[in-house]
Amino acid sequence: MNKTLTFLFFFLSYMLNAQFNISGSIIDHTSLTPLENVTILDIETGSKVVSDSYGSFKITCSGTLQISFTGYVTKKIRVTKDRNITISLIPEINELQEVFINSQSIPVLEKYATDAVTILNTTEINRGNTIELHPVLNKVPGVFMQNGTLNTNRITIRGIGARNLFGTANIRTYFGDIPLTDGNGESSIEDLELASLSGIEIHKGPSSSSYGVGLGGTILLKPEFVSRPITEASFSSVLGSYGLSRNLGKIMLGGKKSSLNIVYSNNHSEGYRDNNTYNRNTITATSSIKIGEKDNISMIASYIDLKAGIPSSLDQEDFENNPQQAAFTWGRSQAFEDVDYGILGVTWKHDYNPNFSQHTSLFTSFRNNYEPRPFNILKEKSNTIGIRSRIIGNSSIFQKKWNWTVGGELFFDFYNSRTFENLYEDFPIGTGSVLGNQLSHLDEKRNYYNLFAESNLKANDRLQFNFGLHLNQTFFTIEDAFLIDGEDSSGKFNYDPILSPKVGVNYVLNTxxxxxxxxxxxxxxxxxxxxxLPDGEFNPDLRPEIGWNYEIGTRYTLLQNRLYGSLSVYSLRVRDLLVARRTEEDNFFAVNAGKTIHNGIEASINYNLFKTKHGQLNFFINTTVNDYKFDDFVNLETDYSGNDLTGVPSYILNTGIDWITQKGIYGNINFQSVSKIPANDLNTVFSDHYELLHAKTGYKNRLGEHIFLDLFLGANNILDTKYASQLQVNARGFGNNAPRYFYPGLPFNMYGGINIKYRL
Structure with missing residues (x-):
């Protein structure tokens, strides 16, 4: 008995006084990237260390380690021997973390912003099949992205841009500091590779003075730069319904003073409909070089090679009974677009001192498009070049903290457009489009300048003000190189300078x-x-759309950060509304014909159902409720005043759950409900209300010291809902044919894939 007690005494004394040498690395459980400056605490002795830029650490431990890092669930580990371990921390799903917005302008914490802004991180971008952008954006209150096909999309923010006939307009978009909005006012951000992004920042309404003041708002795509020492290569492959395939390779090289990130992808789909094949190759590279202590050079380059069929929209009968077919003439002519698109930008950042810096970017892009349509064949080329420069300062005024920026952007766009006869009807079925005689030839030079100033003034610990001023003027030079019957569209035109002010306020009511x-x-x-105009002449009487946005809102966090979200109420009033008039099949021109009022409410609620060391489950609900009306709209003696704005649902609801576990299992379920949408200004035709259910689950783990594995499986439209995924607003029928309003959405479809990452 005495021997037993003696043994227990010495054993307990050893366990109480034993120390173990623990080494390893700390990684993000979701992205598997190293985490720097994580605190590793020995609870028994109080000694602690922090992880380095590789996520590595070493510590002598007496029994229990506590690992903590801002924005992650704190973790405790019991150790009983010398070990080399990898510890993964689970991110807290909380949008009110210390996240900065306007990082390229005046950095400010999101909670102190004076406008409605949403930040999407890589986890949210990767919630779906990582090819399509619309499931990502449609979770954001106030944003609605319609997608007729992978290459036919329209993004609207607060109803702005909904009546644009083809593509996205009236919204400013940037890739880093490079404008993606061309001199034509249109943006095609869906062609960019999502895997090359570190995040998306969306400002709703004309509130971003430093990035242009598009009526709808501004979308900032943040390119991914390597910001830590690392050598990593990864490969991802996805297969799905309707011939969907995606193969992606990525290389990341990071050193103390330079870095390189290269992403290549091929995205292919046979398509749900006839004449609906899609193939896109994209290569994107980002690089940065630190020169001394004060200078940094960064580069962004992307090249896109896209060829995709155009099935076009369908009339009501075909949409209901045979949605897989292409519109007859578009299928017969085998219409498609063949696009080469490249962008390049170089940014120089110079820090004069800790409170004063300069950012100057030079950028250029090109876009070549060959597009046979039933009514003609379009050949177009565009080249842009520009410079964007700003100075950012931190100072004080009347002993109050004052951050400010002033700068300008000069943009030149050279556009060449030629159209030719399409002789497909003169050849046997199956021949497709055949190039005929030339019909038109226009050269257009469009350039503009933006001058801007913006400042944040901190009146006290609770109250902050934001002031912005933006000046723009746009110029045209059009040369008609193909005169018909003596008509000449050539000439020089310009809009009057437009001055756009902004004032915002942020008040911290309490914690x-x-x-x-x-x-x-x-x-x-x-x-x-x-x-x-219909005869090809420039319309000098056409005016820009002008609007004022009035908004109030709140951001909140309750129940010890378990419940958080935002609420915005706004009224956007637009005059000189551009209205499209159709003269013949698929030909349009515009007139200024009215005013609209955009009143709406946007809300988001997030709730951590539970959060433990084993994982967490988060519930979310985002909703948009609006009342968008034509205030004063008379067109060709028809009065549309009081009607609902065309192409916009009156409400959108997104709700779902996200889960992540310590064992590597993750996933999400998303339910979306969209109201009926008016398809014409008369409000006599609507798309039906629809509901969609999407889900994705996966498993992440580390295999050995260098290899990371991610397996996933997803399904879209689980309810197999028949719905219109995009509308061709104000369509008209010709030759006794019914109007073609509807693009059919995909029925139930699945995808699955694997991502393998190797890190030295």
């Missing part, structure tokens, strides 16, 4: 609620197709 509000002016210039 749970932050209030904000703003009044902002914005505008959108007409696109090239809108500026041309």
């Amino acid at each position: 749970s609620f932050v209030l904000f509000g703003n009044i902002a002016h914005g505008f959108s210039t007409p696109t090239t197709s809108e500026t041309l």
Whole structure:
């Protein structure tokens, strides 16, 4: 008995006084990337260390380690021997973390913003099949992205851009500091590779003075730069329904003073409909070089090679009974677009001192498109070049903290457009489009300048003000190189300078609620197709759309950060509304014909159902409720005043759950409900209300010291809902044919894939 007690005494004394040498690395459980400056604490002795830039650490431990890092669930580990371990921390799903917005302009914490802004990180971007952008954006209150096909999309923010006939307009978009919005006022951000992004920042309404003041708002795509020492290669492959395939390779090289990130992808789909094949190759590279202590050079380059069929929209009968077919003439002519698109930008950052810096970017891009349509064949080329420069300062005024920026952007766009007869009807079925005689030839030079100033003034610990001023002027030079019957569309034109002010306020009510509000002016210039009359002449009487946005809102966090979200109420009033008139099949021109009022409420609620060391489950609900009306709209003696705005649902609801576990299992379920949408200005035709259910689950783990594995499986439209995924607004029928309003959405479809990452 005495021997037993003696043994227990010495054993307990050893366990109480034993020390173990523990080494290893700390990684993000979701992205598997190393985490720097993580605190590793020995609870028994109080000694602690922090992880280095590789996520590595070493510590002598007496029994229990506590690992903690801001924005992650704290973790405790019991150790009983010398070990080399990898510890993964689970991110807290909380949008009110210390996240900065306007990182390229005046960095400010999101909770102190004076406008409605949403940040999407890589986890949210990768919730779906990583090819399509619309499931990502459609979770954001106030944003609605319609997608007829992978290459036919339209993004609207607060109803702005909904009546644009083809593509996205009236919204400013940037890739880093490179404008993606062309001189035509249109953007094609869906062609970029999502895997090359570190995040997306969306400002709703004309509130971003430093990035242009498009009526709808601004979308900032943040390119991914390597910001730590690392050598990593990864490969991802996805297969799905309707011939979907995606193969992606990525290399990341990071050193102390330089870095390189290269992403290549091939995305292919046979398509749900006839004449619906899609093939896109994309290569994107980012690089940065630190020169001394004060200078940094960064580069962004991307090249896209896209060829995709165009099935076009369907009439009601075909949409209901045979949605897989292409529109007859578009299928017969085998219409398609063949696009080469490249962008390049170089940014120089110089820090004069800790409170004063300069950022200057030079950028260029090109876009070549060959597009046979039933009514003609379009050949177009565009080249842009520009410079964007700003100075950012931190100072004080009347002993109050004052951050400011002033700068300018100069943009030149050279556009060449030629159309030719399409002789497909003169050849046997199956021949497709055949190039005929030339019909038109226009050379257009469009350039603009933006001058801007913006500042944040901190009146006290609770109250902050934001002031912005933006000046724009746009110029045209059009040369008609193909005169018909003596008609000449050549000439020089320009819009009057437009001055857009903004004032915003942010007030910290208490630890749970932050209030904000703003009044902002914005505008959108007409696109090239809108500026041309039916005979091809430029319409000098066409004016930009002008609007004022009035908004108040709150961001909140309750129940010890388990419940958080935001609420915005706004009224956007637009005059000189651009209205499309159709003259013949698929030909349009625009007139200024009215005013609209965009009143709406946007809300988001997030709730951590539970959060433990084993994982967490998060519930979310985002909703948009609006009342968008034509205030004063008379067109060709028809009065549309009081009707609902065309192409916009009156409400959108997104709700779902996200889960992540310590054992590597993750996933999400998303339910979306969209109201009926008016398809014409008369409000006599609507798309039906629809509901969609999507889900994805996966498993992540580490295999050995260098290899990381991610397996996933997903399904879209699980309810197999028949719905219109995009509308061709104000369509008209010709030759006794019914109007073609509807693009059919995909029925139930699945995808699955694997991602393998190797890190030295």
